Amino acid sequence: MHKPLILLIDDDAELSDMLGELLEREGWHVTAALNAEAGERALAQRLPAVVLLDVMLPDANGYDLCRRWRAAHPSLGLVMLTARGDPLDRVLGLEIGADDYLAKPFEPRELVARLRALLRRQHSARADTAALCFTGLSIDLLTREVRIGTRAVALTSIEYKLLVALARTPGKPQSREQLNGEVQNGCYRPLDRTVDVQVARLRGKLRDVAPGADWILTVRGEGYVFVPRE
Template sequence: MRLLVIEDEAPMRTALVETLKAEGYRVMAAADGVAGIELACTEPFDLLLLDVMMPGLDGFALCRELRKRGRTYPVLMLTAKGRIDDRVEGLDSGADDYLVKPFSLRELLARVRALLRRKEREAGIGRELAIGSSTIDFEKRTLTREEIAQPLSEKEAGILALLAGRPGEVVSREQFLDVVWGYHAYPSTRTVDNFIAALRTKIEDDPAKPRHLITVRGAGYRLDP
């Protein structure tokens, strides 16, 4: 697995690179956002570890630019900014997980492993998924219905990928938050309900009587393609 570390503080950058290499990962590093975005868009990587507070191009802007250029591999943000608003901004900019400094290297490695497992699961479901009369293209992140394509947000695509990867299984709201949002302190599980409701308006013939995105009372949601 090829990992990229973008961190402007030299001691932290060195510690991250050495720790990841000791686990058997192939690691490259950049000392600022400008050099980091060039590497991230020219070399193939499986995961990006990204500091937020950097001069010139900060982590939020870098992540948004990365997604704008079509780079879809997982991003783990590393930052001293731990307020909920900062976490939300990081995830909304396209990050997959958010780790607040100071953190233990054991937790960092666990987050890296979890993101790489998630990437492998999503790769295993294939590029396209048919749900009723809709077709989901995970690579383009679009939903096409009656020959009309509309974009899916990263979270919408993540929800569908998680459901598709567990056919016939019930996925709890907490599992959605853990896998799709990437951390456990999100304000409310109602967030998942709101995203499911939005997806139903795009997929279901009658969102009030869903046939594909099924609520399992007291447990979560199930996909019936």
Template sequence: MEKTAKLKLLVVDDDPALRQLLADYLNKQGYDTLLAPDATDLEARITRYAPALLVLDRMLPGGDGADACRRLRDRGEDLPIILLTARDETVDRIIGLESGADDYVGKPFDPRELLARIEAVLRRKRGPSALLKDGPITFGPFVFDTQARTLHKGHELVRLTGGEFNLLEALLRNAGRPLSRERLLALARDDEAGDRNDRAIDIAILRLRRAIEDDPKQPRWIQTVWGIGYRFLPLGAADEEGAAPLSPALP
């Protein structure tokens, strides 16, 4: 099976402890995180590494992150950008967004908030089904349609809640890749469902298994990855070399 390349993120911040914390956390969520202490040669770094998204500190040595963002936009760069700042005033948010940033996170922040913002910006930039191949997705007897938001088993409609549909879509988008509960929370965010937590993901996984697995206690499609979370296992990937240890048991 061809391995899925990790999306690259470029984090530019002058705080070495924060840079490393974000790198460790985001890498654990399945990203390839590149680090820089300032905006020097930022354009060259973007050209060289082609990141999927830029996390840019507002206050940098020798320059303003908002100015760097504005320069990138002026040269036609459409790379998604999230600005970080110690300031949380409305005027600073406006300045950041007017500079061309896609989103804005005030310090201090929970890394899980940044992850949720990253996932949301990438979804907006790429469109609702850009990470999936065109048309409905077929696995076994099932047909998953992101446009119609339906799941069919043969001619039978499998009824899912909005959150369960989002969760299955997140797993399919990252087929073969282990996803932590935190990342699944961000990917499968359902704004109408209110606050969610790790237990909510486990319950949704159990419901999905009951909907699509022949034996939910011995799942074929949605596997538990010990110490990480879950992954969707495509056909032919059961013996994938180097795969993380799997559990066919309960969440």
């Protein structure tokens, strides 16, 4: 049975040892690196299923690494680990391409649960068709490339995830809580307008390329729905 490889990049040697033992007990292979340089070498030798990446490394900024690795490896799982618990830091990490964001100190079992969820999503994406195609709009699930006609649409990680979540169920409204769960783990707060803000940005980018076109509609009292164009 294939065991996923987890690449752990954190300069805290004691934490790395503890997490490495925990993840190996879960049945995963683990490679650890204490700095960005060692992490780069490990990534070049073998592409892991998921990278656990500390934001504050001694020789690099984790956000910069996340942005670069997401562009180079669209299907790579990226989970940010940080002692900075500010919600804005979390949003930044997700915006630049992280799949998840965990603030230290965290419960080890929560990390395991989030990794399992991410690996399930990766497996599901590989099992799906390679693309979602509609009149005028295509979404490549392997490269994360979105096109309207022949023109590429540059989306953030959150915007891409929202579009895919909606496009997978055309004509079926999804609540803000459901969509929030697609882009970030954690409890949904009814007054949180993150989904509304991100959907507005997504709509704006689609309209910039195709003025007058609107694939995403608001459903009052429910959330949003993807409506394919005729």
